[in-house]
Amino acid sequence: MSNWDRFLDSFFNLKVAAEYLPKIIEGFWLTVLLALCIVVTGLVAGLLLAVLRSFGIRVLNWLIIFAVDLFRALPPLVLITLLFFGLPAAGFSLTGFASTWLALSLVLMAFAEEIFWAGITAVPKGQWEAARSTGLTFLQTLRMVVLPQALRMTIPPLTNRTIAITKGTALASVVAVQEILGAAQAGVSFSFNPTPLTLGALAYLVLFVPVVLLGRWIETRFAWKR
Amino acid sequence: MTFDDFLSAFFSLDILRQAWPILLDGLVQTILLSLLVVPLGLLGGVILAVLSTIHHPLLRWPLMAWVDLFRALPPLVLLVFIYAGLPFAGLEVTAWQAVAIGFFLNTGAYYGEILRAGIESVPRGQMEAARSTGLSRGQAMGFVILPQAVRNVLPDLISNTLEVVKLTSIASVVALPELLFQARQAQSVTYNATPIMAAAVIYFILLWPVVRLLSRLENRQLAGRR
Numbered sequence: 001m002s003n004w005d006r007f008l009d010s011f012f013n014l015k016v017a018a019e020y021l022p023k024i025i026e027g028f029w030l031t032v033l034l035a036l037c038i039v040v041t042g043l044v045a046g047l048l049l050a051v052l053r054s055f056g057i058r059v060l061n062w063l064i065i066f067a068v069d070l071f072r073a074l075p076p077l078v079l080i081t082l083l084f085f086g087l088p089a090a091g092f093s094l095t096g097f098a099s100t101w102l103a104l105s106l107v108l109m110a111f112a113e114e115i116f117w118a119g120i121t122a123v124p125k126g127q128w129e130a131a132r133s134t135g136l137t138f139l140q141t142l143r144m145v146v147l148p149q150a151l152r153m154t155i156p157p158l159t160n161r162t163i164a165i166t167k168g169t170a171l172a173s174v175v176a177v178q179e180i181l182g183a184a185q186a187g188v189s190f191s192f193n194p195t196p197l198t199l200g201a202l203a204y205l206v207l208f209v210p211v212v213l214l215g216r217w218i219e220t221r222f223a224w225k226r
Numbered sequence: 227m228t229f230d231d232f233l234s235a236f237f238s239l240d241i242l243r244q245a246w247p248i249l250l251d252g253l254v255q256t257i258l259l260s261l262l263v264v265p266l267g268l269l270g271g272v273i274l275a276v277l278s279t280i281h282h283p284l285l286r287w288p289l290m291a292w293v294d295l296f297r298a299l300p301p302l303v304l305l306v307f308i309y310a311g312l313p314f315a316g317l318e319v320t321a322w323q324a325v326a327i328g329f330f331l332n333t334g335a336y337y338g339e340i341l342r343a344g345i346e347s348v349p350r351g352q353m354e355a356a357r358s359t360g361l362s363r364g365q366a367m368g369f370v371i372l373p374q375a376v377r378n379v380l381p382d383l384i385s386n387t388l389e390v391v392k393l394t395s396i397a398s399v400v401a402l403p404e405l406l407f408q409a410r411q412a413q414s415v416t417y418n419a420t421p422i423m424a425a426a427v428i429y430f431i432l433l434w435p436v437v438r439l440l441s442r443l444e445n446r447q448l449a450g451r452r
Contacts, residue, residue: 006315006316007315010314010315011311011314011315069434069437069438069441070430072388072437072440073392073429073430073433073434073436073437074392074426074429074430074433075392075393075394075395075406075429076392077395077396077398077406078395078406078422078425078426078429079426081406081409081410081422082419082422082423082426085410085413085414085419085422086236086413086419086422086423087419089235089236089417089418089419090231090232090235090236090419114441114444118444118445121445164389167300167301168300169300170300170301170302170303171302171396173302173306174302174399180303181300181302181303181306185306185310188310188311193314194307194310194311194314197306197307197310197311198311200303201299201303201304201307204298204299204300204303205295205298205299208297208298208299208300209294209295209298211298212294212297212298213294216294
């Protein structure tokens with residue numbers, strides 16, 4: 001058998017591929033589900049914190065800033081490990097899926113809060129004053145005048161950050177979730193052939209290449225006006 | 227569960243004293259690892275960014291595909307592929323080698339995009355002026371364009387470096403004995419969450435100043451755009 005044949009037989013073994021493709025596809029949908037859960041909870045929580053911060057309650061703002069700093073400084077895998085392997089010591093256990101969801105949502109929340117807050121503060125003060133002087137309440141001003149302008153500015157950085165964090169779903173394989181990477185690794189150890197890993201890598205590309213391209217497009221489409 | 231139980235499960239001084247030596251070992255490895263992968267990633271990034279200044283369609287599309295490929299593939303997937311996959315192709319790699327290759331590819335793509343944006347932000351006249359004083363293209367790039375490019379995207383470079391240092395925690399998956407790996411070892415021996423908690427605290431103490439610095443830089447950048 002030539003080297004090339006051996007290479008094909010290892011990484012592109014059709015028999016193994018056919019056997020493990022269904023598992024990888026199941027993993028694919030699990031990754032999609034996990035990613036969607038993280039994006040929704042992370043962004044919503046981040047926006048809520050940014051809005052809370054705009055009330056300017058000093059003690060509350062310190063807490064928010066600390067939480068944001070905390071989840072920006074800790075590696076996501078450390079958070080997942082702490083939730084999955086640490087919490088049972090407190091008599092409280094989370095599934096691998098829930099640990100990853102919670103951990104990555106907290107991380108996305110922190111980054112999203114920073115970005116939303118930056119967007120809110122970038123709206124000129126005159127906008128606030130003008131809106132308030134027309135009789136709008138604080139919340140109305142925030143919702144109808146400030147946020148629409150702020151959110152537009154936050155789209156490019158937010159998209160990139162969200163993509164980067166959702167790629168962290170692969171970390172769930174460490175806590176035994178059968179998402180793409182988990183399913184692929186299981187396949188490798190059963191078949192003793194790396195083809196499932198090739199399939200897994202391809203599945204990630206199918207999922208994330210369009211997302212990365214979308215991110216590129218959004219970056220030029222909504223670029224900051226300098 | 228009483229408060230004392232909670233303390234002894236997450237903040238046990240006894241366990242901390244026992245685990246401290248191996249945690250310290252792990253911290254040293256994490257620092258060494260960062261000192262290896264950050265320069266490697268920067269090297270990859272500079273190569274990609276400088277190549278991208280050569281506007282040739284035969285170079286432009288493959289470069290973009292390369293960058294998008296490694297931005298779309300989660301770093302953990304890349305690492306597992308290299309570490310668990312390559313041996314099947316007859317290439318045995320150690321954990322350190324696998325991490326070095328993976329980070330060079332993944333981190334290089336990110337640094338490359340940032341530096342490319344930096345280079346594009348330097349006015350064209352700078353290159354023309356530098357060349358007209360007799361500097362070669364390489365000299366002009368190294369002495370005139372890159373220093374300004376780096377300054378223009380410094381916050382993004384620092385932010386990416388922070389992410390890279392956090393990302394070294396995935397090396398634990400390929401059994402490289404860095405901080406998280408050692409904490410997990412200590413946790414599984416003692417069946418107590420204190421070592422993981424301690425690792426989290428170490429990461430936080432190490433990286434919090436960087437997060438604070440970034441927060442400031444980002445706010446200043448924003449103020450300039452207002």
